[in-house]
Amino acid sequence: xxxxxxxEWRYAVKKFxxxxxxxxxxxxxxxxxFNLTATSYGLQPVKLLVICDKxxxxxxxxxxxxxxxxxxxxxxxxxxxEKGIDAEYIxxxxxxxxxxxxxxxxxxxxxxxxxxxxxxxxxxxxIYNWATNQAYLAMGNMLTVCALGGIDACPMEGFSATxxxxxxxxxxxxxxxxxxxxxxxxxxxxxxxxxxxxxxxLEDSVIDFNS
Amino acid sequence: xxxxxxxEWRYAVKKFxxxxxxxxxxxxxxxxxFNLTATSYGLQPVKLLVICDKxxxxxxxxxxxxxxxxxxxxxxxxxxxEKGIDAEYIxxxxxxxxxxxxxxxxxxxxxxxxxxxxxxxxxxxxIYNWATNQAYLAMGNMLTVCALGGIDACPMEGFSATxxxxxxxxxxxxxxxxxxxxxxxxxxxxxxxxxxxxxxxLEDSVIDFNS
Numbered sequence: 001x002x003x004x005x006x007x008e009w010r011y012a013v014k015k016f017x018x019x020x021x022x023x024x025x026x027x028x029x030x031x032x033x034f035n036l037t038a039t040s041y042g043l044q045p046v047k048l049l050v051i052c053d054k055x056x057x058x059x060x061x062x063x064x065x066x067x068x069x070x071x072x073x074x075x076x077x078x079x080x081x082e083k084g085i086d087a088e089y090i091x092x093x094x095x096x097x098x099x100x101x102x103x104x105x106x107x108x109x110x111x112x113x114x115x116x117x118x119x120x121x122x123x124x125x126x127i128y129n130w131a132t133n134q135a136y137l138a139m140g141n142m143l144t145v146c147a148l149g150g151i152d153a154c155p156m157e158g159f160s161a162t163x164x165x166x167x168x169x170x171x172x173x174x175x176x177x178x179x180x181x182x183x184x185x186x187x188x189x190x191x192x193x194x195x196x197x198x199x200x201x202l203e204d205s206v207i208d209f210n211s
Numbered sequence: 212x213x214x215x216x217x218x219e220w221r222y223a224v225k226k227f228x229x230x231x232x233x234x235x236x237x238x239x240x241x242x243x244x245f246n247l248t249a250t251s252y253g254l255q256p257v258k259l260l261v262i263c264d265k266x267x268x269x270x271x272x273x274x275x276x277x278x279x280x281x282x283x284x285x286x287x288x289x290x291x292x293e294k295g296i297d298a299e300y301i302x303x304x305x306x307x308x309x310x311x312x313x314x315x316x317x318x319x320x321x322x323x324x325x326x327x328x329x330x331x332x333x334x335x336x337x338i339y340n341w342a343t344n345q346a347y348l349a350m351g352n353m354l355t356v357c358a359l360g361g362i363d364a365c366p367m368e369g370f371s372a373t374x375x376x377x378x379x380x381x382x383x384x385x386x387x388x389x390x391x392x393x394x395x396x397x398x399x400x401x402x403x404x405x406x407x408x409x410x411x412x413l414e415d416s417v418i419d420f421n422s
Contacts, residue, residue, distance in 0.1 A: 003359055004240060007247040007352075029215060035416045036218040038354055038366050042409055048417045056420065078420075093409075100409050129340065136344045137366075140351020141218075143249055148214055148359065155249050155348075168420060198253055198304075198311050205246045206259045209267065209289075209379060 003148070008197065010147035013154045013182070015190035018072040021052075022184060026151060027075065030183070033145040034077075037138040041115060043093055045085055045131035046138050047175055049078035049168060056167070063163035064180065069154045074184030078168065079139055080175035081131035087116045128176075135178045142181065152186045155179070214359070219408065221358035224365045224393070226401035229283040233395060237362060238263075238286065241394070244356040245288075248349040252326060254304055256296055256342035257349050258386055260289035260379060267378070274374035275391065280365045285395030289379065290350055291386035292342035298327045339387075346389045353392065363397045366390070 022030075027050065034048045051057060052075045061070040070076055082089065094112045097103055119127065139155055146153040157179060164170070164177040186193050199205070233241075238261065245259045262268060263286045272281040281287055293300065305323045308314055330338065350366055357364040368390060375381070375388040397404050410416070 003356055004243050004247070007244055007356075010247075010249075012249065031413060031417045032215050033218055035410050035413055036215070036221075036408070037351065038221075038223065040368060044411055044416060049420050050417060051420045053420070096411070097409050100407050133344065133347045136347035137351035137354075140248065140348035140353075141355045142351075143348075144352045144355040144359075145214055145218075148355075157251060173418070196311050197247070198308050199246050200255055200307070202242060202246050205255060206242045206261060207384070209260045209262045209264070 006147040011192060013152045013186050014192040015187040016069055016072040016184045017187040020185040022074045034142060037141045039134045045082045046135045047080045051076040059167050064159035069182040073182030077181040077183060078177050079135040079179040080177050081135055083174045083176060085127050090115050132178050139179050146183060151183055153181055153183045155181050217358040222403060224363045224397050225403040226398040227280055227283040227395045228398040231396040233285045248352045250345045256293045257346045258291045260291060262287040270378050275370035280393040284393030288392040288394060289388050290346040290390040291381060291388050292346055294385045294387060296338050301326050343389050350390050357394060362394055364392055364394045366392050
């Protein structure tokens with residue numbers, strides 16, 4: 001059961017080995033895995049920023065409650081949501097479908113119109129929450145991909161999104177940061193790696209439904 | 212690159228082979244993988260209901276815009292959020308840490324108190340959104356686990372949570388359904404399996420940040 005072993009090996013790294021870098025092949029694998037994440041309606045409202053620059057990481061660390069993982073990790077992944085999910089954005093998705101699958105316009109049109117209407121009715125906050133949900137799903141994928149690829153990671157919600165958006169000039173890219181994930185290799189002396197995983201007993205976490 | 216191959220093999224199944232069932236080993240693997248999902252603060256605010264009962268699946272299908280996957284799949288996974296995330300719930304987590312890791316009370320207490328305070332300040336809606344985010348993360352994990360385990364799946368947001376909660380009597384369990392995921396095996400004639408995956412070009416989805 002390789003999958004379960006990998007998930008048990010995974011933990012939220014407290015201390016990265018700052019001397020170890022992910023090689024190009026691993027970074028490319030992570031990028032492709034991210035782009036293959038399932039998203040609601042296939043709209044891909046989440047972008048990934050990949051940071052590998054100690055001077056930037058130092059600033060990002062300061063804006064994440066000084067958590068050392070952000071500076072010490074080989075790379076920092078920033079999950080960002082798109083701010084401009086509008087009719088034009090939705091049309092660009094359907095144009096991609098047409099181009100890649102050669103689906104005729106008249107087959108796609110009813111669903112395209114439904115989606116445009118549906119998103120026009122949503123508030124900005126609704127769209128932000130919807131996109132943020134997709135960022136969490138992407139992070140769930142990436143944590144498992146890392147585990148299976150022997151890459152250490154630390155999923156993090158605790159940082160100042162406002163500061164990150166400023167440091168990374170995300171406004172100009174029409175993006176907002178929502179989650180961050182330093183990746184790399186655990187330090188040999190990270191005491192967290194030795195601690196037992198804390199989980200509910202399986203029967204408190206999973207219910208076999210019997211009618 | 213087995214991981215990327217698995218993620219490319221995965222797609223949102225439109226038609227399951229209703230004659231094929233997941234064996235017990237695969238179902239157990241899925242349950243354990245779910246329980247190993249990372250969650251915010253380790254609080255595990257998400258429970259998984261596992262349904263394998265055609266009469267129930269028929270009702271659930273009707274409450275999911277009649278989407279056939281819900282009835283035809285081998286099993287249906289229902290991701291539910293806990294409704295009672297309160298001081299007692301948080302204490303039970305720290306009791307688990309004490310029990311499993313033998314961490315002394317005085318080490319845990321400051322963080323326990325911080326979390327209890329923090330959650331007491333949150334509105335019901337904040338807690339629901341926070342827990343729902345964790346359900347999406349869990350689904351992201353499970354989609355990838357399925358792909359790697361050769362299990363087909365269809366992630367779904369489109370269903371009536373109110374109807375699901377009633378059909379599955381989730382109120383009595385203090386749970387609310389937020390996501391569903393039929394799992395099993397694709398039908399040989401599912402035309403969706405043959406369609407090319409639609410994704411943004413990698414350079415539009417992932418940004419290498421250069422300062």
